[in-house]
Amino acid sequence: MKRLNWKQWAAIAALALVVLVTSLFAVRTFRRAIYWRMHRDEVIHPWMTLPYVAHSYRVPPHVLYDALKIEHPPHDHRPIKQIAKEQNRPVNEVIKTLSDAIGRARQQPSSNGPPPERSP
Numbered sequence: 001m002k003r004l005n006w007k008q009w010a011a012i013a014a015l016a017l018v019v020l021v022t023s024l025f026a027v028r029t030f031r032r033a034i035y036w037r038m039h040r041d042e043v044i045h046p047w048m049t050l051p052y053v054a055h056s057y058r059v060p061p062h063v064l065y066d067a068l069k070i071e072h073p074p075h076d077h078r079p080i081k082q083i084a085k086e087q088n089r090p091v092n093e094v095i096k097t098l099s100d101a102i103g104r105a106r107q108q109p110s111s112n113g114p115p116p117e118r119s120p
Helices: 006-038 050-057 061-067 080-086 091-107
Strands: none
Touching: 050 061, 050 080, 050 091, 061 091, 080 091
């Protein structure tokens, strides 16, 4: 049996690394798919963020931000309880507003993206 030289070992190591990284990404994608399949239409809790609720209920995030009359900042990770505190409103009222907005959004035909800009 022939011994492998350093170039062959390097090629084997590179191939093993590529297989490992590909496997990690595949497992991560699979886990995310399973997670969101199991977390559809979650009951809205104060710890949730608006993007999380939007993803769970399959509505665009701008629908929820518009319902609360706030700007949609990128990468907004504020929980609902913090938004309620900032608006001086009870958390249950904010959750009710979000639920109503989700119901209205689901009754309308789906659109891809935010609503068109209004003319002055």
